[in-house]
Amino acid sequence: AQSVSQHNHHVILSEAASLELGCNYSYGGTVNLFWYVQYPGQHLQLLLKYFSGDPLVKGIKGFEAEFIKSKFSFNLRKPSVQWSDTAEYFCAVLTTSGTYKYIFGTGTRLKVLA
Amino acid sequence: NAGVMQNPRHLVRRRGQEARLRCSPMKGHSHVYWYRQLPEEGLKFMVYLQKENIIDESGMPKERFSAEFPKEGPSILRIQQVVRGDSAAYFCASSPQGGTQETQYFGPGTRLLVL
Numbered sequence: 001a002q003s004v005s006q007h008n009h010h011v012i013l014s015e016a017a018s019l020e021l022g023c024n025y026s027y028g029g030t031v032n033l034f035w036y037v038q039y040p041g042q043h044l045q046l047l048l049k050y051f052s053g054d055p056l057v058k059g060i061k062g063f064e065a066e067f068i069k070s071k072f073s074f075n076l077r078k079p080s081v082q083w084s085d086t087a088e089y090f091c092a093v094l095t096t097s098g099t100y101k102y103i104f105g106t107g108t109r110l111k112v113l114a
Numbered sequence: 115n116a117g118v119m120q121n122p123r124h125l126v127r128r129r130g131q132e133a134r135l136r137c138s139p140m141k142g143h144s145h146v147y148w149y150r151q152l153p154e155e156g157l158k159f160m161v162y163l164q165k166e167n168i169i170d171e172s173g174m175p176k177e178r179f180s181a182e183f184p185k186e187g188p189s190i191l192r193i194q195q196v197v198r199g200d201s202a203a204y205f206c207a208s209s210p211q212g213g214t215q216e217t218q219y220f221g222p223g224t225r226l227l228v229l
Contacts, residue, residue: 104156
């Protein structure tokens with residue numbers, strides 16, 4: 001079955017700490033991978049996406065993610081978090097067969113302490 | 115450029131009433147997707163529509179839920195005879211052509227509370 005797993009449900013960090021959020025997927029076809037962020041009270045915004053090419057993808061606000069095909073992973077990283085990064089982060093796979101729809105992970109709630 | 119619009123942002127219904135959620139896609143987008151986010155869970159795909167067509171409704175509950183995207187006007191997600199378990203955030207997304215390698219853009223969501 002197609003699925004996306006985010007193992008960290010809640011993460012608390014101090015400002016300037018480094019961040020890595022795990023994302024593993026189970027999908028048999030070619031994958032298109034995304035990270036979305038949802039700030040409190042706001043809609044989902046795209047952080048970054050991977051379709052093909054360089055497996056290290058850079059997104060907005062200093063975020064990056066690395067696609068490791070052998071590990072079925074697409075972890076999100078940021079070297080130094082800020083208080084304003086407090087949000088919920090969702091990893092998603094866009095299916096590439098049949099109709100194109102997202103399969104989302106359950107999300108990781110990040111709280112950054114000032 | 116207006117993004118994806120959803121209204122209402124918050125909706126309160128009593129058990130047995132009907133809920134209608136509206137979604138206006140981004141300008142130039144003809145593909146609409148509805149997702150539901152239950153408390154403490156990720157977003158789950160419900161239905162994918164183009165204008166006047168339902169393309170994929172594999173995520174829709176079999177009863178009480180329906181969706182449409184008419185030629186004119188917004189897409190509507192309709193929930194009849196709501197129950198407490200329908201309380202959730204409902205997100206709409208749109209894309210230009212519905213193809214692979216296409217980012218979907220999300221609206222702010224409608225938070226439905228069933229009393």
